Amino acid sequence: MSNFMTSRTAPVAVALGLACLAGQAAHADGVPSAQRPVGEVTMSVGPVIRTPAQGLPETVRRGTPIRPGDRLDTADGGHLHIRFIDGAMVSIRPGSRMWVEDYQYNPQQVSMSLVRFKLEYGVARAISGAAAEGAKDRFRLNTPLVAIGVRGTDFVVRAGEATTRAAVNQGAIVMAPFGDGCNAQALGPCGTTSAKLLSADMGQLQVEFRPQLAQPEIKPLQGAVFASNTQDPGNGHVVLARNAAAPATPAGDHPESERLATTALAESAVKAVMTGQAAPPPPPAPQPVPPVVVLPDPVPVPPPVVATPEPTVPPPPPILQWGRWAAVASGDAAIAVSRAEAAEGRSVTVGNAQYSLYRATNGLTDLANGLGSYSFSLDKSYAQYEVSGAMSPASVEQGRLTLDFGNARFATDLRVASQLTGAVLISGAGAIRGDGIFFDRTVPGQAIAGAAALDGKSAGYFFEKAIGAGTLSGITLWSRP
Known part of the structure; x- marks a missing residue:
């Protein structure tokens, strides 16, 4: 400004x-x-x-x-x-x-x-x-x-x-x-x-x-x-820029023009012959036809069978990837990588003091059109319970995630357990933004924040909940058929 x-x-x-x-x-x-x-x-x-x-x-x-x-x-x-x-x-x-x-x-x-x-x-x-x-x-x-x-x-x-x-x-x-x-x-x-x-x-x-x-x-x-x-x-001025003009079509990319030119040349040649301006060449003299000798077909010999191994096609990189702030994995290697690796070809969406969720856009800027309501399956998860800086493992026993893109709403439930907390239910619901980011902080002491892939086929979120003197937290990845 x-x-x-x-x-x-x-x-x-x-x-x-x-x-x-x-x-x-x-x-x-x-x-x-x-x-x-x-x-x-x-x-x-x-x-x-x-x-x-x-x-x-x-x-x-x-x-x-x-x-x-x-x-x-x-x-x-x-x-x-x-x-x-x-x-x-x-x-x-x-x-x-x-x-x-x-x-x-x-x-x-x-x-x-x-x-x-x-x-x-x-x-x-x-x-x-x-x-x-x-x-x-x-x-x-x-x-x-x-x-x-x-x-x-x-x-x-x-x-x-x-x-x-x-x-x-x-x-x-x-x-x-x-x-x-x-x-x-x-x-x-x-x-x-x-x-x-x-x-x-x-x-x-x-x-x-x-x-x-x-x-x-x-x-x-x-x-x-x-x-x-x-x-x-x-703060500045809005500038609307036109795309550069499309390049001219290269020569040879005009099949219809070529067809018309060829037809015109053929018609000119016919007209010249009919007006006597040129004479067609005489037909060639007939040539004797040699006798036809029928030979027996050779017995076919099949080629040797060579087994060609199928080429190994590496799977495409995941659209959503959790990146950890810590330099070394601490039991989360199945779901998180270093932030530098997670950021390759992706941009950050949400995060907390331990993890950030990175997402590849694949050319999209907002959620794809025509998405409806879907139930997602839990693919991967990692959880822990922290008290005064000391970490103890926790596990996600079951979960549910529904993303209703048509009405821009989400709902989720997780059952998380550890030896120090027992089983804890983490439940949340809220709005989904046009860029696929969603969060819920309506429950005191609890936070849920995540993002959906822009094609609507996968999602991930982190959760935090104050339990006793510590905090139960974790990260998740979800997908749908």
Whole structure:
């Protein structure tokens, strides 16, 4: 987002000057500060609508003023950038709705500034300005599920009825679900026990909350979570390239043209003979026919039989392959190889601290069309129970996996046993994405994540479940006829 990540030094200085002038003019024209613009649209692409607190909806263009109470809606293909008077910047992605509930910036007393946004649904990116940096405890971004406070931040949020996710590019945020001690009318981060802090220093992570959870979860960052159906114009431009023109057909590849040319030459020769321009050569004189001598057929001698061994055709490499992080196998040699070997001709899909599942695409980018619902058989598995770094073997006694590609759902059950845990049932269900990846973390202390081959004929997943003081985990591979 090149036009969104420029240095803020000059814009902030200009914004401060504008704010001071605005504050001086307030006494002269008598316009209440709540009705004064607090920002301006710097870019508007596609259908974008601004609905003021009191007034009619209007189409947003570059230069449209933004006031407290404004509701901003971007349809599919719509995209909006806003620069506020304190230098803060907000990008609202396609298919989103965001409210500027309140925006008060006081350059003389920055600590008394107040900023409150509400992202009802969709994706938005916010870069803090002087107000949020100088009054961190008076900044708030609410979604239908959580409150988000900042610590001088550049962050991205995706909000919906069932999930809120956020990632941090710079600084830190605090996410807390609404409830006792955290309400939408308050300001700043909620200080409840269920609040989670996510900092850019923590690496490529995201924080996610769903209503069935007691508190937000920190997870590995998934780039697709924050993608929209239109590329952010600030991060680059979409370029559509035509394929190169097909090469001309080589000479000799025109059988119909050759047939017509041959026929034309034959007709010219016949016409020449009929008009006397040329005479056909005389027929050859008859030659005596030699007598026919019939000889007996020789007795056929069969050739010697030589047994030719059938050529050995190596089996094709597997589409799905587990790769281990460890340098040496530890009982998993039948199902896992080194990560370098697993990555040959394949790309990674899911993984945990011990294994990653690699998949060959064979030219596909998404699941093949026309796939239905299938029951899979368990081909290979490996399981273990870990307590305080000590590993003990476990075994998968039986399992079931159903992938319903038509309805984008999966369901599975595993019976896993070890001497320390006895028999344990691991059961999960959830959605299948268009790229074949599926996962379920709805059961507390349990995680299931895997991927299907893009032709829908095989699958694999890992599982983890907290049992007592340790963790029961393993990897699986499945196939169908």
